[in-house]
Amino acid sequence: MIYFELKKFLSSKLENFSIEEKNRFILFLENLFEKSLYNFTNKDFEKLKKYIKKYGSLIKKYPKNYPIEYILKKTYFFGYKFFINENVLIPRKDTEHLVEIALGLVLKRKKLYGTQKIHILDLACGSGCIGISLAKELKKKNISNFFICFSDISINALKVCKLNLKYHNLQFPLILQDSLKAVKEFKFDLILSNPPYVERNSPFLEKSCLYEPKIALFGSLELLKLWAKESYKVLKENGIYIFECAPYQVRSLKSFLKDLYTKVEIYVDYNQLPRGFICYKGL
Numbered sequence: 001m002i003y004f005e006l007k008k009f010l011s012s013k014l015e016n017f018s019i020e021e022k023n024r025f026i027l028f029l030e031n032l033f034e035k036s037l038y039n040f041t042n043k044d045f046e047k048l049k050k051y052i053k054k055y056g057s058l059i060k061k062y063p064k065n066y067p068i069e070y071i072l073k074k075t076y077f078f079g080y081k082f083f084i085n086e087n088v089l090i091p092r093k094d095t096e097h098l099v100e101i102a103l104g105l106v107l108k109r110k111k112l113y114g115t116q117k118i119h120i121l122d123l124a125c126g127s128g129c130i131g132i133s134l135a136k137e138l139k140k141k142n143i144s145n146f147f148i149c150f151s152d153i154s155i156n157a158l159k160v161c162k163l164n165l166k167y168h169n170l171q172f173p174l175i176l177q178d179s180l181k182a183v184k185e186f187k188f189d190l191i192l193s194n195p196p197y198v199e200r201n202s203p204f205l206e207k208s209c210l211y212e213p214k215i216a217l218f219g220s221l222e223l224l225k226l227w228a229k230e231s232y233k234v235l236k237e238n239g240i241y242i243f244e245c246a247p248y249q250v251r252s253l254k255s256f257l258k259d260l261y262t263k264v265e266i267y268v269d270y271n272q273l274p275r276g277f278i279c280y281k282g283l
């Protein structure tokens, strides 16, 4: 009953909203209340009545394609909440595969690592969604002998990452660096990265991406190759580099990576498209 009442109420209150604005507002409310409109209670309804003026005008203020996540300043990744702002990329669902693969590999190699610290680098961390999700998952599996460095070229992205680390009760170092320049003396077991890989003239760029940092989006095959080469140098003998790329870049990268690493595997995304590489330095 409340759902129909709510819809009627919203229709009357949002008369001057276009259909698109109404849908966006509903999506916004669902995110704000962290539940579907279907599950709103009378208490939520009362709260909403108070919010409508404030948030209704907010939705109208932003351009049509402005991401809801930036208005709410939060999003969800791998089931965890992350604070975000315009200084970081909005974490994508496809990147969750990278975490899943990393988690699987650490669990598989648990015996090999033994009680030694597992050194991990979240390269180009942005909000920190990859490393933080992995850390939370490892802790859930009672694995605590790991250490994750979070690095990015953007100081503002690192500030967001710091906020997320604090929110998730984690303490790890943040490194401000261009590519892998500051970690040349380190050795890692695992390097994870979702690099900026979109090419500037890409026809696949969604309109909402216009509001995301260009530095987080745009890259090149050269950058992906450079990071694969630099990662190789700072990996331990049996280290692994896992990174995401665009499906159309996979072919060009494959032979390059095969010449560099001992073993190279391609993983696929939710659409079964090739989405990244698992590169093994040793076996």
Ligand SMILES: C[S@@+](CC[C@H](N)C(=O)[O-])C[C@H]1O[C@@H](n2cnc3c(N)ncnc32)[C@H](O)[C@@H]1O
Residues within 6 Å of the ligand: 088, 089, 090, 091, 092, 095, 123, 124, 125, 126, 127, 128, 129, 130, 151, 152, 153, 154, 157, 177, 178, 179, 180, 193, 194, 195, 196, 197, 215, 216, 217
């Ligand atoms: C695609 S975003 C990934 C962010 C986050 N890991 C995620 O998956 O949501 C790429 C990140 O690379 C960083 N970046 C861009 N160029 C870089 C460079 N030359 N060296 C280090 N980081 C860089 C950007 O600041 C951005 O945070």
